[in-house]
Amino acid sequence: MAEKVDVIGEINKYDFRVDERYVFKAQKGLNRDIVAEISAMKNEPQWMRDFRLKALEIFESKPMPTWGGNIDIDFQDIYYYIKPTERPGHSWEELPEEIKKTFDRLGIPEAEKRFLAGVKAQYESEVVYGSLREDLAKRGVIFVDMDTAVREYPDLVRQYFSTVIPPTDNKFAALNSAVWSGGSFIYVPPGVNVEFPLQAYFRINAAQMGQFERTLIIVDEGASCHYVEGCTAPMYSSESLHAAVVEVIAKRGARVRYTTIQNWANNIYNLVTKRAVAYADALVEWVDGNLGSRLTMKYPAVYMLEPGARAEILSVAFASRGQHQDAGAKVIHAAPHTSSRIVSKSISKSGGRSSYRGLVKIERGAKKSKSNVVCDALILDPQSRSDTYPYIELEEQDVMIGHEASVSKIGEEQLFYLCSRGLTEAEASTMIVAGFIEPLVKELPMEYAVEMNRLIALQMEGSVG
Amino acid sequence: MSPETLSVIDLHVSVEGKPILKGVNLTIRRGEIHALMGPNGSGKTTLGLAIMGHPRYEITRGRIELDGEDITQLEPHERARRGLFMAFQRPVAIPGVRLADFLRHAVSNVRNPARKEGEELIPMREFRKELKEKMDLLRMDAEFARRYVNDGFSGGEMKRAEILQMAMLRPKFAILDETDSGLDVDAVRLASQSIAEIGGRQMGLLIITHHERLLEHNPPDVTHVLLGGRIVETGGPELAERLHREGYDQLRQKYPEAAAEEAALAGQGKQ
């Protein structure tokens, strides 16, 4: 059985054959020239070019983080920019059978499959979703890729870009600031409610976001939106580093939900900085599902800057063989009457390791603030591991803080109960695991929820007996 | 053995190395109702769980036969797919798993015993329709099926959900382990009537109970009394009535050996 354990894990070992004609002959490595070239190629204004070069200096001066997981990256052995249109392509027929099967079993529609597999460099999303964009545009909503935003909305971008996560924040944020490419830019004007999840319709772009995407979302006063990124299909990349930066600004009374489901190939370091600022009575929700990757370090954060701001962070991590998920959350209560809730669920299997790392900080003066943290870990076999690192910093006494943590195995009684109704042990385990992450799944848009459940079933395959 | 029977033959069962059942014999024909009585801790639940194949209940001797075939080595899911069912005394909660989803999987498996994981489930429409019918019968709110299996159910809701599962799975043989306990007066009546209607004479029923009401609606053809890990007496409905009236002390006097076993086991339990 052991050999069957990871359909996805096994697939990830395949190397794609690359058609030489389309390869962009960029230089490997990182230096001022390369950064300047990226900026030039994108036709960027001077301020962005300067920003990148400054960020490079910061990156070079910062040490690697000494906590989290083991990071073993040769920064000079990476391509930092490949033009999307010049991405290596390959034909559907060339894809390993296993990958095609995985797509089938996840129920990904035909057209998307080809795109996600890297067969098609561009998807006709403009044609299909053009009218949707028009409708948004009429209401003043801006939804474009970040490169376009820098060109077409320079004032807005310049006003907010990197105000939430400066390059000095951490080494990987600095790296992203120097070489970023792609990602989304969203601006929702005051009082506008975008009722459908953005990107759920455009999710096809997810696979093209590349290694260093940069996303900036500004939701103005009383406005709301739900942004969804990623998809459950395994994401392949010839490069082993994914370092994204996501900045969210929720103004007074705004509501923002940011949903991510990512399933990285096994060779990837997924080091993402995600942070939101929430002003008075604003609500920011991070829904974050992490599967795959060699190491993921990701701690979505919310800074509650004004009274009544709220944060909800829901994170689920699934670590299988050779994978380490170091995920969690950060909430900073910087004003009175702010409240936060963190729910973290992790599953470790086949020797995988998952850690919850979280910070709850209540700053002086943030009276009557409330925070509640629940982290549950499910360990499927004795080889697997789960750790919890909760940090709490209190500068104020008049607050309410709750923290609960549990580690469990799949219960024998639960298995027996389900099996006594005709489910095989494997089916029963999958059902219990799916139940365990239900709090996340029920927050997902329908099509993601369906895929997520299929993905869990796939991950669970052969794990029993 | 004729077809359509469930037999337990010289069954010895240990839990954690501790012998609980010491040679139980029992045969139920489809369409019959058997009552299984006995004082607390006499091994009634143990017998039921052993018949269903619970991994912690080790069969050290004897066997279980379904329609003349030895099923002692079968996995619980295989037994279920062959038509065995047990309504549990203490059903376990499965957080995050909706009753309807779980039941749809269960029904798909039991009605199509060759089904493998990931294969087609019973069509949603058909399933919903049937589920609604059965829930109406049990006066359960349709919303209830959206709740997580036994998670935060009241005692009565839990028992009703067990009956619902039996109704949907339509087993050949069902063991009802104190399905009447924890229910209010009206609920006991409703449960008893629905069991009669669902189980009636289509199934073979093994009813474990400490009360009379369930048996009034489902009069037993045979009554067994378990004491100290053995069936010490088997009779008709009058035996159940007598026990309800008199309790178990007379039986203990009549079967001093079994009573001694019972005392020994209880003593062990206290250690």
Ligand SMILES: Nc1ncnc2c1ncn2[C@@H]1O[C@H](COP(=O)(O)OP(=O)(O)OP(=O)(O)O)[C@@H](O)[C@H]1O
């Ligand atoms: N899982 C278990 N672990 C340890 N002991 C057990 C277990 N199951 C049963 N026993 C012991 O086996 C004996 C019989 O228990 P069982 O639950 O079968 O009794 P019962 O007849 O169903 O009692 P009641 O009428 O109280 O439900 C008791 O001494 C009990 O403590």
Ligand SMILES: [Mg+2]
């Ligand atoms: Mg019992």
